[in-house]
Amino acid sequence: MKHLLTALALFATSHLIGQELPSTTLKTLDGQSVNIKDAISTEGPTVISFWATWCKPCIKELTAFMDYAIDLEEEVGAKVLAVSIDDSRNSARVAPMAQGQGWEYTILLDENQDLKRNLGIVNVPFTLVLNSEGEVVWKHSGYSPGDEEELAEIVTEVAAGHSPSH
C-alpha cells in the first residue's frame, strides 16, 4: 500500500513538473498574434495568471499580487503574463480594466480559450509558474486572500533554482 501511494505520488508529481506549454497562439492588446512559447521569459521565472473582466477573484488576485510583482521583477527577473479569457466582445474591456486597476503586467488575450482548454483549466483564476527553461513547475486553481503571498514565495524559490516546496 505504501509503495502504491509513493508510486501514485510520483506519478502525480511527474505530471505537474517539467511539462512545457502547448504551442498556442494568443493575441496582444494591439491585435498581434503571439505564441505563448515566445511570450514567456527565458531569463527568469514566468507567472501566467488566467483571468477575465467578469471574474472578481481574478481581479483581486492580480491587484493583490501587483505589490509583489514589482519587487519580483526587480529582484529575480520574474515576468508576469495576465492572460484574459474574455471573449472577443468583452476583450475590448480588457485594456481599460487593466489600466484602470493600475496593473503593469503583460496582458494577452485567449479569446477562443484555446490555451485554457489546452492546459485543462476548469475555471479562472488559475495560476502557473514556469522556470526559465519554460517548464511548468507549479499550478494553482482559485484564489483566496493570502494566496499572493504563497505565489511570491514560490516564484522566489523557482528563481533560486529550487523546486517549489508546496
Next chain:
Amino acid sequence: MHGNFQLDGQLYLRDESIDPTGEFFPDEKFLGQGYANFVYADGSFSAGLRYENYQNVMLGFPEGYRGEGITYRFLQFKQDGLDITVGNFYEQFGTGMVFRSYEERGLGYDNAMDGVRIKVNPASGLELKAVLGRQRFYFEKSPGLLRGIDAEYNLSSELFPKLDSAGLRWTVGTSFMSKYQRSNDPFLVLPENVAAGGIRTRIAKGPWSLQGEFAYKANDPSSDNRYIYKDGNGFLANVTYSKNGLGIIAGIKRIDNMSFRSDRNGSTIDMLVNYLSPTAQVHTYALPALYQYATQINGEEGIQLEANYKLKRKTILGGKYGTLVSLNYSVIQSINKDFIDPSLDTLRTLQGYYSEPLVRGEIPYFHDFNVTVNKKINKRLKINAMYLNLFYNRSVLEDGLGDESIQQNPDGQKLMSGDIIIIESLYKLKRKHYLRTEFQHLNTQDDRGSMVMALAEYSIAPHWFFSVQDIYNYGNPNADQKLHYPLASVVYTAGTSRFQLSYGRQQRGIFCVGGVCRVVPPSNGVSFSLTTSF
C-alpha cells in the same frame, strides 16, 4: 497531457417554505453529474476527448442532459502552415455575431461543432478560417449543417510600413456563415439555406482604440421570431481609452431579429449559431446577480459606459495607497417596431414589423448605474463600497414576453427597480489569515421586495476557506415568504484540486454567463463539488 475533472452532487432536502407543493423537489433526492477532459499534445499533433455523465442532471441544468458518454473528441495537426482539426472544436468569427461555438459548463451551455476546421496564414498578417459541421444538441446533433469562412487581415504588417511608423494598428475582417436545414413544413415555404455575414474593423493608436462590427442575416423564419420572413442585422461599436491608471470604454449596440440557430425550431440556449454579447456589466455580488441582464436576440439597443480610474498615491483623495474608482452605466431598451396589421395582405405581414434604426425603442428593458470605490486603508484593511441603481423589466427578462404583446398592454408590464448598497472589507489577521465580510442591501418595492445579506469568509492560505452567509428577504410582500436563506461552505484547495462542501438554502434565481441565462429553481440541501486539473 493535460486535462481536468469535475464532479458535482447535491442531496436535496424537502423544504416546504421555499417549495410548498414540492414541484422542484427531485424524485431521486440525490443528483450528481461530472465530466473529465483529456488533451494530449505532441509537437504538431494534439488530440482530446471529454466524458460527461449526468445521473441524473442537477436541478437548474437543461433537462436534455440525461445519460452519459463521450461528447467531445478531436484530432488536430499543424503542418505546412495548415492547422486542421477534425471532430469537435470551438471557434468564433469576430465578436461572434455571425458565428461562435463555445461552452460554458456552469451554465450547461455547449454548442460545440462536430466536423472539420481549417486555419491557414497564406500571407503575413492574413488569417483564414473555414469550418464545416453540425452543432451539439445535448447527446445528439443539430439538424442543420453549418458552413462558414472568416478572413482577418492585419494591415499593420510589413506591407504597410507607413501605418506601422505612424503607430497605427489596423485590422479588418469579414465572415460568412450559411446554415442548411431541410424543410417539410406543410404550410410554409421555409428557406432551407440561410446565410449570414459580417464585416469588422479595429483601429488602435496610442491609448485609443476603436472597434466596430456589422452583421447581416438573410430571412430565417424561426420559432424565436414567430416565423416571419424578415432579414436581421446587428451593429456594435466600442471606443476605448486606456492610459496611466485611467480606462474608459464607451459602446453602442443594436440588434434586430438576429436569432440564429442550427434548428429553426430551437429554443432557450439550444443550438445557437451566433453569440450576441450583453452590453451590461456582469455582477458577481449576490444581490445584483439576482437581476442579471439576458441578451434579447429578437431585438434590443443600448449603450454602455464604463470607467476605471486609479487616484494616485499620496494625493488627498488617493491617500497613502491610491484609491480605485469605477463607474458603470448601461441602458438597454427595445428597438423601434411598427407591427404590421395581420389583416393586410400576407406578403406584408410575413415581414412581421418595420423598424426605424434611428428611432429609439419605447420599451425599457434594463438599466444599471453603479459606482464602486476600492480603497486600501492601511496595511491590514481594504474596503470596497458600491452603490447601484437598477431597473429590470421582468416581463421581458423573466417571462420572455414579446414586444408586440407589451405594446398592446403596456400597463401589464412587471417592472422592478431598486437600489443596492454593498460594503465589503478584507482584513488581514496575520500572515496568510484573512477575514472577508460583505454587507449588502437591496431596497425595492417590486418583485420579492427588499433583502439584506451578510457574509463572512475566513481563509487560511493556501488550503482552507470557510464561509457563512445569510440573505433575509424581509421585504417580501408575501408574509410567509419573508425567509432567511442561510448558506455555509468549506473549501479545501491543494494545488489545482479543490473540494467544496456546502449546506443551505438557495433562492430561485437566474444564473447568467455572458448574457446567456438559465433559471435556477429554489433548493435546500447539502452539495459538494470536486475539481482538479492535471
